[in-house]
Amino acid sequence: MDxxxxxxxVALLTLxxxxxxxxxxxxxxxxxxxxxxxxxxxxxxxTDVDAxxxxxxxxxxxxxxxxxxxxxxxxxxxxxxxxxxxxxxIAYYALVPATTIAxxxxxxxxxxxxxxxxxxxxxHGDIIGTAVSRLxxxxxxxxxxxxxxxxxxxxxxxxxxxxxxxxxxxxxxSFRRKMTEMDMLDPVDGQFESGAHRPxxxxxxxxxxxxxxxxLERGL
Amino acid sequence: MDxxxxxxxVALLTLxxxxxxxxxxxxxxxxxxxxxxxxxxxxxxxTDVDAxxxxxxxxxxxxxxxxxxxxxxxxxxxxxxxxxxxxxxIAYYALVPATTIAxxxxxxxxxxxxxxxxxxxxxHGDIIGTAVSRLxxxxxxxxxxxxxxxxxxxxxxxxxxxxxxxxxxxxxxSFRRKMTEMDMLDPVDGQFESGAHRPxxxxxxxxxxxxxxxxLERGL
DNA sequence: CGAATAGTGTCTGTAAGACAGTATCTG
DNA sequence: CAGATACTGTCTTACAGACACTATTCG
Numbered sequence: 469m470d471x472x473x474x475x476x477x478v479a480l481l482t483l484x485x486x487x488x489x490x491x492x493x494x495x496x497x498x499x500x501x502x503x504x505x506x507x508x509x510x511x512x513x514x515t516d517v518d519a520x521x522x523x524x525x526x527x528x529x530x531x532x533x534x535x536x537x538x539x540x541x542x543x544x545x546x547x548x549x550x551x552x553x554x555x556x557x558i559a560y561y562a563l564v565p566a567t568t569i570a571x572x573x574x575x576x577x578x579x580x581x582x583x584x585x586x587x588x589x590x591x592h593g594d595i596i597g598t599a600v601s602r603l604x605x606x607x608x609x610x611x612x613x614x615x616x617x618x619x620x621x622x623x624x625x626x627x628x629x630x631x632x633x634x635x636x637x638x639x640x641x642s643f644r645r646k647m648t649e650m651d652m653l654d655p656v657d658g659q660f661e662s663g664a665h666r667p668x669x670x671x672x673x674x675x676x677x678x679x680x681x682x683x684l685e686r687g688l
Numbered sequence: 689m690d691x692x693x694x695x696x697x698v699a700l701l702t703l704x705x706x707x708x709x710x711x712x713x714x715x716x717x718x719x720x721x722x723x724x725x726x727x728x729x730x731x732x733x734x735t736d737v738d739a740x741x742x743x744x745x746x747x748x749x750x751x752x753x754x755x756x757x758x759x760x761x762x763x764x765x766x767x768x769x770x771x772x773x774x775x776x777x778i779a780y781y782a783l784v785p786a787t788t789i790a791x792x793x794x795x796x797x798x799x800x801x802x803x804x805x806x807x808x809x810x811x812h813g814d815i816i817g818t819a820v821s822r823l824x825x826x827x828x829x830x831x832x833x834x835x836x837x838x839x840x841x842x843x844x845x846x847x848x849x850x851x852x853x854x855x856x857x858x859x860x861x862s863f864r865r866k867m868t869e870m871d872m873l874d875p876v877d878g879q880f881e882s883g884a885h886r887p888x889x890x891x892x893x894x895x896x897x898x899x900x901x902x903x904l905e906r907g908l
Numbered sequence: 909c910g911a912a913t914a915g916t917g918t919c920t921g922t923a924a925g926a927c928a929g930t931a932t933c934t935g
Numbered sequence: 936c937a938g939a940t941a942c943t944g945t946c947t948t949a950c951a952g953a954c955a956c957t958a959t960t961c962g
Contacts (some may be wrong), residue, residue, distance in 0.1 A: 470733035472694040474776060475921080511765075515692035543763040543778050546730075546738030554733035556694060556776065558763050573740030624914070639952045665913035666959035682853035686906060688951085844941070859925045861943080885940035886932035900911085 473555035476523045477508035477592065479530065479541065479599035483616045483629060484566045488603075489579040491569060492586075493530055500589035500655050503684065504578065505529055506596070508557065523621050525558040532572045535562035536678065537615040541599055549591045552562050557590070561599040563615035607633040609653050611682040613675050622668035623647060642688065652682040693775035696743045696885040697728035697812065700751065702799065703836045703849060706788045708823075709799040710816050711789060712806075713750055719771050720809035721784040724798065726816070727751055728777065754790045755782035756898065757835040761819055764781050766901065769811045777810070781819040783835035813853035830873050831902040834893050842888035843867065862908065871900040 480491040492504040508528035509522075511626065516522040520540065528534050540560040549555055569577060582600050586595060606612045613629045614621075627643050646655060653671040660667030700711040712724040727750035729742075734741040741774040748754050751898065771776055789797060800806065802820050805813060826832045833885045834841075847863050867873060873891040880887030 469693070469728050472692070472731060472733055473689070474692040474694065499914055510689050511692055511774075513767065514772075519776070520765060540762060543739060543758060545740075547736075547779065552729075554736075556739070556778070558765065558776070591865055620773065622914085640914090641953085642951055644915080646952085661914095662960085663913075664911075664961040667913080671947095684951090685720075698933085801961075842941090860941095861926085862924055864942080865924080878932090881941095884934040884938075886942080888941055906923085 470554065473550060473553055474511045475508055475555065475557045476519055476526055477506045477557045477559045478523050478527045478536065478538075478596055479506055479528065479559065479561040479596050480533065480560060480564065481582075481599060481603060481616075482564050482566045482569055482571075483632060484579065486579075487579050487632060488582045488600065490585075490599075491531060491577050492580050492588075493576050493578070495589065496558050504580070504586050505589050511558075518559070519549050519558040523558070527560075527562060528576045530574075531569075531577050532574045533562075533564060533568060533589060535564050535568075537563045537612075540675045541595070543596060544591050556569060558596070559595045559598070561602065563603070563612070565616060565618040567618060575677075604631045604633055605634075606681070609687040611650060611673070611677055614652075614677070620672050622661055622670055624668055626671075638688065646684060646688060650682045650684060652677045690774065693770060693773055694731045695728055695775065695777045696731060696739055696746055696780050697726045697777045697815055698743050698747045698758075699749065699757065699781040700753065700784065701781060701814050701823060701836075702784050702786045702789055702820060704799065704800075704854060706801050707852060708720055708802045708820065708851050709786075709822050710802050710805075710819075711751060711802050712795050713798070715809070716895075723809050723849070724800070724806050726812045739778040740780070743778070745781065747782060748779075750794075750847075751762065752794045753782075753784060753788060753790075753799050755784050755788075757783045757832075761815070761822060763809050764805050764815060777815070779815045779818070779859075781822065783823070783832070785836060785838045787838060824853055825856075826866045829904045829907040831870060831893070833899055834897070836871070840890045842881055842890055844888055846891075851863075866904060866908060870902045870904060870908075 483491055493507055494502050495505050507527055509526045511519065511522045524538060535665060537558055541561045543556060543558045545556045547554045566614055569579060582596060585596065603612065607630060613633055616629055617625060621642060627638060652674050656670040656672050656675050660670065698722055702709055709816060713727055715725050727747055729746045731739065732740045736745060743745045744758060758780055761781045763776060763778045767774045782898050789799060802816060805816065816839050827850060836849055843864060847858060851857055872894050876892050878889040880890060
């Protein structure tokens with residue numbers, strides 16, 4: 469049984485005015501000390517229940533963020549990806565509203581547009597690329613994009629999130645039909661967005677879909 | 689850096705008259721010696737390029753099968769899944785035509801219906817369950833089921849495969865429209881299936897889709 | 909009241925499914 | 936030529952998108 473380096477990495481994604489962004493931190497130790505990279509670390513077999521638990525711990529320790537949505541992405545492995553030796557990274561991706569990152573105490577956490585990434589160590593570029601395509605793909609037929617917004621949000625806000633992720637505009641009537649069909653939103657009465665126009669109804673994700681996604685038969 | 693047991697497991701799936709089946713072998717070593725389990729084994733960091741390479745090696749060594757379609761499924765991990773200690777299994781799933789399994793020399797390889805599985809060691813039941821739902825889900829919108837058939841096949845055969853996987857009958861006209869839209873099949877001229885009826889046109893997967901799937905916009 | 913955005917009713921075109929007809933083989 | 940299955944043409948139905956209209960706020 470040859471020794472293998474076992475790590476987890478987390479692609480923490482959020483949506484800002486700049487578009488889709490990923491959180492990077494400067495590495496504290498060699499190799500690649502000082503280079504911006506995904507938050508990650510060794511699996512602690514003594515204390516972590518499983519890899520998901522390790523990912524949650526690493527994300528909280530390095531960014532101060534307890535992400536409500538955390539899903540396994542894929543496992544990256546091999547002899548070539550880490551100069552220290554044959555290694556495994558069980559990669560996860562997490563979604564948070566942009567406000568969550570703005571509010572964290574750790575100002576080491578820096579957001580980078582996924583379309584303009586700096587040179588990244590290991591295969592972190594591949595991990596981010598895989599995370600972004602997974603997010604875009606799942607957005608076509610699930611409630612996943614809701615997790616990029618805060619606790620309450622309006623349908624026009626949600627539609628803009630879907631549109632940015634899918635890279636195309638969506639018919640308003642169809643979008644609202646689909647949201648009704650998905651039956652995943654609870655209206656929040658008496659609350660509205662303000663501005664020089666008609667305010668929009670606020671909604672909240674139904675509790676059943678906070679961790680479990682709602683899927684659509686036919687997409688969009 | 690705590691020690692972690694690093695393994696790969698492969699859910700080798702095929703379609704027979706009994707429905708969807710998975711290949712199991714009796715374990716040669718403790719723990720669970722003699723119990724039917726997925727083909728799997730330690731990662732050999734000295735010789736395996738990466739985990740996919742390990743999965744291919746393990747599958748070939750244990751079953752004699754070089755599966756043309758092999759895809760990473762998910763990674764199962766934790767302190768509780770293996771009595772030897774904190775472990776990782778990078779799970780893959782492979783699809784082969786039933787004839788490939790019938791032709792292998794190894795008669796230790798036994799097919800089991802995925803609906804009537806014996807008690808399984810570790811979390812192999814979860815791995816098979818995840819593999820089956822991944823296969824069923826991807827069958828709704830991709831060319832994946834083609835890999836359960838041999839090199840050449842007819843459209844009625846392919847439709848039956850889709851129907852068994854999705855558990856519902858498909859409209860013949862719609863099915864053929866979708867296959868035309870996917871544009872992934874080459875007709876094999878001059879060859880036909882025989883029987884007491886009109887023979888069907890034979891097709892072959894276009895080379896571009898032997899490893900890469902073709903996806904549909906709207907499913908089915 | 910005008911500008912701006914939210915929300916809805918309705919029409920139309922496209923795509924999926926039903927059905928029935930034709931085609932081609934065996935015995 | 937009867938039976939069986941492959942294939943195809945066409946009608947109907949369901950759903951997605953376009954469009955326009957109403958609703959509600961601010962200044």
